[in-house]
Amino acid sequence: MNASTQSPPATFSPLYRQIKTLILQALATGEWKSGEVIPSEGELAIRFGVSQGTIRKAIDELAAENLLLRRQGKGTFVASHDDPRAFFRFLRLVPLSGGIEPSRSVPLECWRAKAGPEAARMLGLNVSDPIIIIRRLLEFSGKPVVADEIYLSGEIFGALTLEMLRDYDGSLYSLFESTFGVRMIRAEERLRAVPADRTSAELLGVAEGSPLLSVERVSYSYGDRPVEWRRGLYSTEQHCYVNNLG
Amino acid sequence: MNASTQSPPATFSPLYRQIKTLILQALATGEWKSGEVIPSEGELAIRFGVSQGTIRKAIDELAAENLLLRRQGKGTFVASHDDPRAFFRFLRLVPLSGGIEPSRSVPLECWRAKAGPEAARMLGLNVSDPIIIIRRLLEFSGKPVVADEIYLSGEIFGALTLEMLRDYDGSLYSLFESTFGVRMIRAEERLRAVPADRTSAELLGVAEGSPLLSVERVSYSYGDRPVEWRRGLYSTEQHCYVNNLG
DNA sequence: GAGTGGTCTAGACCACTGC
DNA sequence: CAGTGGTCTAGACCACTCG
Numbered sequence: 218m219n220a221s222t223q224s225p226p227a228t229f230s231p232l233y234r235q236i237k238t239l240i241l242q243a244l245a246t247g248e249w250k251s252g253e254v255i256p257s258e259g260e261l262a263i264r265f266g267v268s269q270g271t272i273r274k275a276i277d278e279l280a281a282e283n284l285l286l287r288r289q290g291k292g293t294f295v296a297s298h299d300d301p302r303a304f305f306r307f308l309r310l311v312p313l314s315g316g317i318e319p320s321r322s323v324p325l326e327c328w329r330a331k332a333g334p335e336a337a338r339m340l341g342l343n344v345s346d347p348i349i350i351i352r353r354l355l356e357f358s359g360k361p362v363v364a365d366e367i368y369l370s371g372e373i374f375g376a377l378t379l380e381m382l383r384d385y386d387g388s389l390y391s392l393f394e395s396t397f398g399v400r401m402i403r404a405e406e407r408l409r410a411v412p413a414d415r416t417s418a419e420l421l422g423v424a425e426g427s428p429l430l431s432v433e434r435v436s437y438s439y440g441d442r443p444v445e446w447r448r449g450l451y452s453t454e455q456h457c458y459v460n461n462l463g
Numbered sequence: 464m465n466a467s468t469q470s471p472p473a474t475f476s477p478l479y480r481q482i483k484t485l486i487l488q489a490l491a492t493g494e495w496k497s498g499e500v501i502p503s504e505g506e507l508a509i510r511f512g513v514s515q516g517t518i519r520k521a522i523d524e525l526a527a528e529n530l531l532l533r534r535q536g537k538g539t540f541v542a543s544h545d546d547p548r549a550f551f552r553f554l555r556l557v558p559l560s561g562g563i564e565p566s567r568s569v570p571l572e573c574w575r576a577k578a579g580p581e582a583a584r585m586l587g588l589n590v591s592d593p594i595i596i597i598r599r600l601l602e603f604s605g606k607p608v609v610a611d612e613i614y615l616s617g618e619i620f621g622a623l624t625l626e627m628l629r630d631y632d633g634s635l636y637s638l639f640e641s642t643f644g645v646r647m648i649r650a651e652e653r654l655r656a657v658p659a660d661r662t663s664a665e666l667l668g669v670a671e672g673s674p675l676l677s678v679e680r681v682s683y684s685y686g687d688r689p690v691e692w693r694r695g696l697y698s699t700e701q702h703c704y705v706n707n708l709g
Numbered sequence: 710g711a712g713t714g715g716t717c718t719a720g721a722c723c724a725c726t727g728c
Numbered sequence: 729c730a731g732t733g734g735t736c737t738a739g740a741c742c743a744c745t746c747g
Contacts, residue, residue, distance in 0.1 A: 229743090231716055257732060268718045273733085281527070283709060289733045290725035307708055404708040409699035410656035410674035428656035428674035434708075453655035460706055462553055462650040462680075463529060475724090477735055503713060514737045519714085535714045536744035716742070723735070 233274040236265055240275060244284065244295060245439035251297040251394050255285070258293075284402060298390040298400070307390065307404060307436075310456050312357065322389060323354040323361075324382035329371060336368045339435055339446040347371030351382065353389075354420060355449075362456055364420045367447040373399060399444055404436040408458065413450070421452045430458060479520040482511055486521060490530065490541060491685035497543040497640050501531070504539070530648060544636040544646070553636065553650060553682075556702050558603065568635060569600040569607075570628035575617060582614045585681055585692035593617030597628065600666060601695075608702055610666045613693040619645060645690055650682040654704065659696070667698045676704060 240255075249255045258276065262269045276293055279285040283306070286294045296303065312318050331345045340348070348371050355363035367389075369377070374397055385392045393399045411431045418425040430451040438444045451458065486501075495501045504522065508515040522539055525531040529552070532540045542549065558564050577591045586594070594617050601609035613635075615623070620643055631638045639645045657677045664671040676697040684690045697704065 231742095233716075259732090270719085271717060274716085276733095287733065288726085290727080290731080292726095292732060309706075309708075406706045406708060408654060408676065408704040408706065410676040410697075411699075412674050428658050430654065430656040430676070451656075453657075458654040460555075460652045460654065462555075462652060477723095479735075505713090516738085517736060520735085522714095533714065534745090536712080536746080538713060711745105711747095713745075714743085716740100718740085719738095721735100721737085724733085726730105726732075728729085728731105 232267060233271045233278075236261075236267060236271060237275040237278055239265065240279060241284075241439065247398055249295050250398075251295050251400055252299060253295055254292040255295060282402070296400075298388055298394050303390075304388065307401065308355075309458050309460060310357075310362065310451060311459050312456050314455075318357040321356045321359075322382075323356060324351065324379055325354060326350075326352040327377065327379040327382060332368075336446060339443060340368065340370055341443050342370060347375075349374050349377055351377075353382070357456065360455075361421050361452070363449050363451050364417050365447055365449045367445065369445055373397060373444060393445075399438050401436040401438060401445065404434050404445075407433045411450070417450045421450065423452055423454065429453070432458070478513060479517045479524075482507075482513060482517060483521040483524055485511065486525060487530075487685065493644055495541050496644075497541050497646055498545060499541055500538040501541060528648070542646075544634055544640050549636075550634065553647070554601075555704050555706060556603075556608065556697065557705050558702050560701075564603040567602045567605075568628075569602060570597065570625055571600060572596075572598040573623065573625040573628060578614075582692060585689060586614065586616055587689050588616060593621075595620050595623055597623075599628070603702065606701075607667050607698070609695050609697050610663050611693055611695045613691065615691055619643060619690060639691075645684050647682040647684060647691065650680050650691075653679045657696070663696045667696065669698055669700065675699070678704070 240261075243249055255261075256264070258269050258272045261272045265272070276285055276287070280287050280293075283296055286296050286300070288294065328350055330348055330350050332340065332342050332348045334344055336342070336348055337344045337346065342348070349369045351365070351367040351369070353365050353367070354361045355365065374393070377397075381392070381396070382389075390401050393401070409431045410428050412426045413421070413423055413429045415425050417429065418427065421429070423429070430453050432449045432451060434445070434447050434449070435443050436445040436447075486507075489495055501507075502510070504515050504518045507518045511518070522531055522533070526533050526539075529542055532542050532546070534540065574596055576594055576596050578586065578588050578594045580590055582588070582594055583590045583592065588594070595615045597611070597613040597615070599611050599613070600607045601611065620639070623643075627638070627642070628635075636647050639647070655677045656674050658672045659667070659669055659675045661671050663675065664673070667675070669675070676699050678695040678697060680691070680693050680695070681689050682691040682693075
């Protein structure tokens with residue numbers, strides 16, 4: 218494609234956005250995988266038939282959206298959930314005392330089910346489509362802090378088992394990325410304060426009815442496709458959820 | 464200044480960042496006020512002795528940080544809290560049912576005090592420095608949803624009174640901006656779930672001990688100067704706090 | 710039409726990485 | 729040293745706004 222000589226599209230969009238879309242497609246189809254380098258700006262400029270400056274602007278936006286990672290002198294890399302910097306991007310929980318604590322994910326259950334109306338709506342599925350449900354605990358310094366219930370499309374994550382969750386040493390999203398090729402690129406969370414039900418109270422070691430932070434999340438992969446819906450109950454006795462309003 | 468011929472500074476920073484700093488200074492000193500246009504890119508290029516592209520890159524970053532607002536064909540404007548787009552930047556509360564509700568701020572009290580150790584730390588003051596404390600209610604569709612307690616530096620907001628709060632028709636930050644020339648540019652929030660104390664329960668019309676969302680916020684003005692500390696108790700029976708993880 | 714920001718290009722040079 | 733991204737420039741042209 219020589220974009221500089223093509224006829225203008227019906228709905229105008231600048232050249233660098235068209236390039237951005239093409240790069241996104243290459244990312245979505247897995248041409249460049251998580252953690253790998255993508256071709257240099259010069260190579261991409263030749264490949265797409267535009268100047269290096271136009272490539273830069275496309276990559277700039279993708280880097281701003283945390284899809285790509287530039288490293289001077291080395292190249293441009295596909296962002297990965299394995300990157301330690303990505304850890305706090307989706308888990309905004311810190312100890313009240315400050316500092317950093319060791320955390321551990323403890324999978325409890327993982328089973329197949331059929332999507333109810335709510336899960337179907339959240340995941341963009343039809344009612345009765347196969348889904349996978351995970352229940353797990355998140356511990357900080359050995360103490361349970363978050364009880365999660367996670368809903369996934371059965372079609373995408375069909376092979377997922379409790380053993381895989383137990384054996385994997387890394388974050389859930391790292392597992393999804395490396396094993397299923399599904400990268401979360403953004404998420405929407407809705408927070409409320411709710412009283413602890415009996416099950417959660419026992420799991421988290423708090424009194425029944427005591428306040429918990431309810432965090433509902435829908436995560437999206439490439440093309441704004443919803444691929445995960447989860448509800449977490451956070452004990453905020455020793456931790457708090459931090460948020461920066463830019 | 465002709466930045467392109469100056470000797471390199473001890474700690475290297477690219478030209479466009481130096482320009483950005485100069486623009487930030489002009490914003491902080493009030494050379495260009497909230498809502499006003501700043502000089503065109505061409506004018507700034509001449510004023511600072513750099514190319515227009517370098518000015519663009521500086522403005523790009525400031526626009527990305529929501530300090531400036533570009534409008535094609537019209538100019539570049541100093542961001543303002545009056546802008547309706549700024550409303551949801553600092554209040555991430557939406558009705559569970561979706562949609563948009565009319566909101567109203569109801570000031571309850573406003574008094575002078577001396578900073579305690581916590582307020583002093585949060586606001587970067589010394590203990591016993593003068594501060595102002597505001598208590599107010601936030602209503603959605605006529606029902607109380609948020610009970611706020613707000614701590615301000617007495618030095619900066621010395622003239623603030625309950626009457627001013629009552630008479631002002633707009634957001635609190637619009638008042639701060641227009642009357643005291645203090646613009647909030649970012650904030651850090653820490654969220655927890657807590658049981659309602661008796662006072663808050665009465666104010667919000669919920670049962671004592673029922674779960675409330677506690678939102679502590681420190682807001683910063685130019686130069687990362689903390690100027691406001693507040694704690695809000697949010698009733699999340701009909702509303703939720705939304706957050707986008709990018 | 711004049712003035713603004715937005716796009717695109719081409720080329721030079723700098724800063725960082727790793728062989 | 730070669731290859732990468734990062735900065736800076738100068739100039740052309742496009743898209744939008746307003747008088």
